[in-house]
Amino acid sequence: MKRVYVNEQWCLGCHLCEYFCAFANSGQSDMARALKDAVICPRIKVEEHDGISFAVNCRHCTEPLCVKSCIAGALSVKDGLIVIDQDKCVGCFSCIMSCPFGALMPSDTGVMQKCELCTSNSAGKPACVQGCPNRAIVFEER
Amino acid sequence: MAINYLYPDYEVIRNQQRCINCRVCERQCANEVHRYDEELKMMVSDESKCVNCHRCVALCPTRALKIVKTDNTFKENANWTGEAITDVYRQAGTGGVLLASMGTPKNYPVYWDRMLINASQVTNPSIDPLREPMETTTFLGQKSAKIRRNPDGSINTKTTPQLKLSVPVMFSAMSYGSISYNAHKSLALAAQKLGIFYNTGEGGLHEDFYQYGPNTIVQVASGRFGVHPGYLKAGAAIEIKMGQGAKPGIGGHLPGAKIVGDVSKTRMIPQGTDAISPAPHHDIYSIEDLRQLVFMLKEATNYEKPVIVKIAAVHNVSAIASGVARSGADIIAIDGFRGGTGAAPARTRDNVGIPIELALACVDRRLREEGIRNNVSIVIGGSIRNSADIVKAIALGADAVYVATSALIALGCHLCRTCHLGKCNWGIATQRPDLVKRLNPEVGSERLVNLINAWNHEIKEMMGGMGINSIEALRGNRLMLRGIGLTEKELQILGILHAGE
Amino acid sequence: MTELQEDYPQEGEVRIPSGCAISGIFSRNGKRFGGQDAIRSIAVMHDRSNGLGGGYAGYGIYPEYKDYYAFHVFYYDNDAKNTCEKFFDEHFDVINLSKIPIRKHPRITDEPLIWRYFVTPLPTKLAASQLDEEEYVVRCVIKVNTDIKGAYVFSSGKNMGVFKAVGFPEDVGEFYRLDEYEGYAWTVHGRYPTNTPGWWGGAHPFALLDYTVVHNGEISSYDANRRFIEMFGYRCTLQTDTEVITYMIDYLHRKQCLTLDEVAHVIAAPFWSTIAMMPEERQKEYIYLRNTFASMLITGPFSIILGFNGGLMALNDRLKLRSLVAAEKGDMVYLASEESAIRIVEPDPDRIWYPRGGEPVIVTLSETGKKVVAAESK
Numbered sequence A: 001m002k003r004v005y006v007n008e009q010w011c012l013g014c015h016l017c018e019y020f021c022a023f024a025n026s027g028q029s030d031m032a033r034a035l036k037d038a039v040i041c042p043r044i045k046v047e048e049h050d051g052i053s054f055a056v057n058c059r060h061c062t063e064p065l066c067v068k069s070c071i072a073g074a075l076s077v078k079d080g081l082i083v084i085d086q087d088k089c090v091g092c093f094s095c096i097m098s099c100p101f102g103a104l105m106p107s108d109t110g111v112m113q114k115c116e117l118c119t120s121n122s123a124g125k126p127a128c129v130q131g132c133p134n135r136a137i138v139f140e141e142r
Numbered sequence B: 001m002a003i004n005y006l007y008p009d010y011e012v013i014r015n016q017q018r019c020i021n022c023r024v025c026e027r028q029c030a031n032e033v034h035r036y037d038e039e040l041k042m043m044v045s046d047e048s049k050c051v052n053c054h055r056c057v058a059l060c061p062t063r064a065l066k067i068v069k070t071d072n073t074f075k076e077n078a079n080w081t082g083e084a085i086t087d088v089y090r091q092a093g094t095g096g097v098l099l100a101s102m103g104t105p106k107n108y109p110v111y112w113d114r115m116l117i118n119a120s121q122v123t124n125p126s127i128d129p130l131r132e133p134m135e136t137t138t139f140l141g142q143k144s145a146k147i148r149r150n151p152d153g154s155i156n157t158k159t160t161p162q163l164k165l166s167v168p169v170m171f172s173a174m175s176y177g178s179i180s181y182n183a184h185k186s187l188a189l190a191a192q193k194l195g196i197f198y199n200t201g202e203g204g205l206h207e208d209f210y211q212y213g214p215n216t217i218v219q220v221a222s223g224r225f226g227v228h229p230g231y232l233k234a235g236a237a238i239e240i241k242m243g244q245g246a247k248p249g250i251g252g253h254l255p256g257a258k259i260v261g262d263v264s265k266t267r268m269i270p271q272g273t274d275a276i277s278p279a280p281h282h283d284i285y286s287i288e289d290l291r292q293l294v295f296m297l298k299e300a301t302n303y304e305k306p307v308i309v310k311i312a313a314v315h316n317v318s319a320i321a322s323g324v325a326r327s328g329a330d331i332i333a334i335d336g337f338r339g340g341t342g343a344a345p346a347r348t349r350d351n352v353g354i355p356i357e358l359a360l361a362c363v364d365r366r367l368r369e370e371g372i373r374n375n376v377s378i379v380i381g382g383s384i385r386n387s388a389d390i391v392k393a394i395a396l397g398a399d400a401v402y403v404a405t406s407a408l409i410a411l412g413c414h415l416c417r418t419c420h421l422g423k424c425n426w427g428i429a430t431q432r433p434d435l436v437k438r439l440n441p442e443v444g445s446e447r448l449v450n451l452i453n454a455w456n457h458e459i460k461e462m463m464g465g466m467g468i469n470s471i472e473a474l475r476g477n478r479l480m481l482r483g484i485g486l487t488e489k490e491l492q493i494l495g496i497l498h499a500g501e
Numbered sequence C: 001m002t003e004l005q006e007d008y009p010q011e012g013e014v015r016i017p018s019g020c021a022i023s024g025i026f027s028r029n030g031k032r033f034g035g036q037d038a039i040r041s042i043a044v045m046h047d048r049s050n051g052l053g054g055g056y057a058g059y060g061i062y063p064e065y066k067d068y069y070a071f072h073v074f075y076y077d078n079d080a081k082n083t084c085e086k087f088f089d090e091h092f093d094v095i096n097l098s099k100i101p102i103r104k105h106p107r108i109t110d111e112p113l114i115w116r117y118f119v120t121p122l123p124t125k126l127a128a129s130q131l132d133e134e135e136y137v138v139r140c141v142i143k144v145n146t147d148i149k150g151a152y153v154f155s156s157g158k159n160m161g162v163f164k165a166v167g168f169p170e171d172v173g174e175f176y177r178l179d180e181y182e183g184y185a186w187t188v189h190g191r192y193p194t195n196t197p198g199w200w201g202g203a204h205p206f207a208l209l210d211y212t213v214v215h216n217g218e219i220s221s222y223d224a225n226r227r228f229i230e231m232f233g234y235r236c237t238l239q240t241d242t243e244v245i246t247y248m249i250d251y252l253h254r255k256q257c258l259t260l261d262e263v264a265h266v267i268a269a270p271f272w273s274t275i276a277m278m279p280e281e282r283q284k285e286y287i288y289l290r291n292t293f294a295s296m297l298i299t300g301p302f303s304i305i306l307g308f309n310g311g312l313m314a315l316n317d318r319l320k321l322r323s324l325v326a327a328e329k330g331d332m333v334y335l336a337s338e339e340s341a342i343r344i345v346e347p348d349p350d351r352i353w354y355p356r357g358g359e360p361v362i363v364t365l366s367e368t369g370k371k372v373v374a375a376e377s378k
């Protein structure tokens, strides 16, 4: 399965990926309108320390700990993709505790949100990858 | 700070309605123009620092930014232009030589744009490059003057060393130091993929790049930085740099700030010292001396590598080229005055030398008149901007062209002409690790390969239109060119007819 | 140059593209035959010419003077003739001179004075020049053609001759009474220039020593070829394809001593992709030739017939953009732009074929042929 991989050597810490993610999942057609004056809540996060930076989103693990830990059955594996059913999520944070990459995070409605590789938004393919200026994240089969 | 009389050249215009305060511009501008004002909760800018490199413009996700030329004006004066006045302010303030980078921005005639290319109609068919073979393979090097035969009657096929190019284009000299590791790597990777050559420039060859040796031209310049036997043997050819189009007659100067880490190691000079290459080679004061250096380098490399002599296009370039052609050099590279540089005194860059089109035309003619055109290949550079320029250059008589500025533009350069400041926002002309990182060689080399492939397609289209299916039949084929809006004298120098003739 | 050239742009002042018809007939056994077959052959292709130039080359036609260079010369006035003859006397031993016999023809007009000289270089002059004999002759011919106003040497080989004029080629053949000559090889050319030159020297074949070239096509590499060959002392004053092709062949064959086959592989070199598929040794040779003589590659459409003492070579451009047909009957070989031009003189050939682009057809005298030609010239 194609996944998003990180080439941290090339990450500039520009944070564009976060904004493209937030926009892709906003359901709107104009970025300025979608994100103006908003506090964004992207599904990819740029980690930075000491001149090193890289962007992390869900790794879509083959043995996903989050799915195992979810008490409400909101997380499941669909064709290798880890998806969330926000209707079932009760906001218990178990997944957040169990994900070793910190890839799950609360959405603005309180229930969890996670990267589904832009399969369920209008972008169709990872918007973060498309927006990265330096190929620091790539979407490929490995 | 004392008043400096200088008003910023550019204004940074931010459309506040589109700005989402992502602060990408702030993070990406090494000149620290943009800043987020916590109190105002908006982005503000200090345009006095802006060099108009478009990094922020290109990366702003909402296209909220543009940079415009300031309309602040001095009192109109055709003689004392704003530029002339500010140059005086600048020098009165600093007491220094004005430095500049890249090719001259002055409005000199671009002869490429005053030549038109022919096409076949009726009497001679054009050729469709998609259906018929169309050849752009080029060999550079001396051609045998006399056929020799083996005892069995077969032809003795031994030649002096040759460079084989899949397209008659090479990346010209840009030193490691003046440009970044990643820029060099992009060029090396692209040259390898394309079957052409890149040039180390005068800064030596980083040990990581020895693997690209078969596609590398190693340069020996007056400073001899990084030159040692291993270096000479590492490349496919050796270039002696006698001059550079952007600054004929003067040497190089790489500020100590760029001589850091691997750059200093590769150049074999201490960190932080300025790398100053002298104006002449101090062992070449005449053409005989050049001949000695040519043969010294050949001797050192077992006569296995062609030697290129690079000269700047100056007034008596044809006589110089004639001398070079008899010096044992295999290839002459001529660099025109619109050629780029990482740093040059602005006055020299803007006033010394001649256009490459005229230089090429007169050198090619001179070498033919003397019957020695086959002794050397001619490579020209100095602002080749597109495939049409290449077609015209070859029709005037060049064997191949050198490109550097176009290659840098392919890598992201926006010609802001501040390479000498060392803060290139595109990761090209800088050694600051956080900036160098901005150029991913994988992306860079791909873009270079795309550019040259695209040009190659266009060259083939134009050749096909002329009914020529091999680049050698275009070389020196000046009947394929016509001048437009040129004087008798210019036409005579270019050796072409005027359109309509 | 000639007076005519002063009046309007001529060959040599402008480049005149033209389409054409060519034909060649050759006896391997050296059997000599009259020029009428060549006339008939070219007459069939009448539509490929427009009456603005035609000409012939015959080989083996002067057996009695086979050791002398036969100069055919156009003069536009007696002054030119006197100056030129004085030059000849200074540089050559002139064995025989005469007007070239012609038959008045209604469609051939404005003829210049047409003279023929059989000459041999003066030994003292030749020695002083430090040139070999052929080079000496070439330089003298070029000198006349460029320096003596109104004189033009249009044929200068041994035991061969060129006959050309402004007109349809079949008329030109009659004009020169070619049925009265006998040779073992004839080539002929009918011209279709897209301009109206009225100069006889501009008709084809173009000749240098015993090399003659008839050509059909318009080469796109012209100026690349011209500017290159001019480095070696040639002057392309006529600005025609034929002229530059002749000089290139002279340079490669006579001066560089390449075989005709090798010459063909320089001027119509195989594509790099074809070379890449050759066995290693051949590949090296082809790469070497193509690289060394890169500027002699001819592109654009052409078909040529090269005549030389003892043989003919036909060659097409490498894409075969111009027609060329070859046929054989017994010891006879026929080459022409169109099959009909062969069938008219040989309705029933043993073999007829269409040579591939870039692949030369080279025919030379057989052993018997050589003997016959040698014997006849005793």
Ligand code: SF4
Binding pocket: A010, A011, A012, A013, A014, A015, A016, A017, A018, A046, A053, A054, A055, A131, A132, A133, A134, A135, A136, A137
């Ligand atoms: S967009 Fe790319 S370079 Fe920028 S922070 Fe994200 S991963 Fe890094």
Ligand code: SF4
Binding pocket: A004, A020, A021, A022, A024, A025, A042, A043, A044, A057, A114, A115, A116, A117, A118, A125, A126, A127, A128, A129
């Ligand atoms: S793939 Fe889509 S949803 Fe996932 S992090 Fe990237 S932009 Fe966000």
Ligand code: SF4
Binding pocket: B014, B018, B019, B020, B021, B022, B023, B024, B025, B026, B043, B059, B060, B061, B062, B063, B064, B065
């Ligand atoms: S990059 Fe554009 S949107 Fe982001 S802060 Fe700068 S101007 Fe605003």
Ligand code: SF4
Binding pocket: B012, B028, B029, B030, B031, B032, B033, B034, B049, B050, B051, B052, B053, B054, B055, B056, B057, B067, B425
């Ligand atoms: S210097 Fe470049 S990145 Fe900085 S503001 Fe100016 S254009 Fe933008």
